[in-house]
Amino acid sequence: MPxxxxxxxxxxxxxxxxxxxxxxxGAAFLAHLGGDRVEVRSAGSAPADRVNxxxxxxxxxxxxxxxxxxxxxxxxxxxxxxxxxxxxxxGDACPVFPGKRYLDWKLDDPAGQGVDAVRPIRDxxxxxxxxxxxxxxxxxx
Numbered sequence: 001m002p003x004x005x006x007x008x009x010x011x012x013x014x015x016x017x018x019x020x021x022x023x024x025x026g027a028a029f030l031a032h033l034g035g036d037r038v039e040v041r042s043a044g045s046a047p048a049d050r051v052n053x054x055x056x057x058x059x060x061x062x063x064x065x066x067x068x069x070x071x072x073x074x075x076x077x078x079x080x081x082x083x084x085x086x087x088x089x090x091g092d093a094c095p096v097f098p099g100k101r102y103l104d105w106k107l108d109d110p111a112g113q114g115v116d117a118v119r120p121i122r123d124x125x126x127x128x129x130x131x132x133x134x135x136x137x138x139x140x141x
Contacts (some may be wrong), residue, residue: 010136011039013082019044019071021052021110025122026068028059029129037138041078047071055110058118062126066117084132103132 012030014023019042026043034040048071058121059066076095085100089109096102105128110118 003107009037009039010084010138011082012041012084012086012132012136013078013095014042014086014088015044015074016088016109017045018048018052018111019041019074020048021055021118022121022125023086023107024066024069024071024109025055025059025098025125026086028039028132029126030062030067032064033129034133034138036122038133038136040070041082043074043078047073052110052118054115055114055122055125056081058122059117061115061119062122084136086132 005086012027014026014030024053028041030038031040033054046069047065051066051069051071056067062090074095079095080097084103086103097141105125107124108117109120110121123124
């Protein structure tokens with residue numbers, strides 16, 4: 001189907017500093033639960049070299065494999081292309097554009113934490129993602 005003929009779906013960008021933990025979990029849950037009914041991006045204001053291994057393990061425990069994901073840099077294009085921007089600790093590093101919906105999810109940073117500390121963060125992100133999907137009108141979650 002040509003790009004212009006595709007039905008419009010909401011686009012969400014998750015942003016945290018390193019794009020190695022919280023934003024990766026948010027994007028993974030949204031993609032997993034929302035499927036092709038939502039467009040998902042994630043990025044970091046200072047991306048790490050790799051996704052936090054404890055985060056990868058915590059997500060694997062709930063059946064979501066993010067082992068092949070890599071942190072990506074935050075770009076103005078990514079923000080511009082998104083309907084909703086969810087920040088998770090990037091502070092002033094996120095560019096702000098009129099007409100975008102911005103949400104700031106205050107969550108503990110899993111950096112340097114073991115999988116036991118990551119699980120409650122993961123569970124809270126999943127809860128918030130499910131709520132976001134309901135708000136966006138993406139059902140079946």
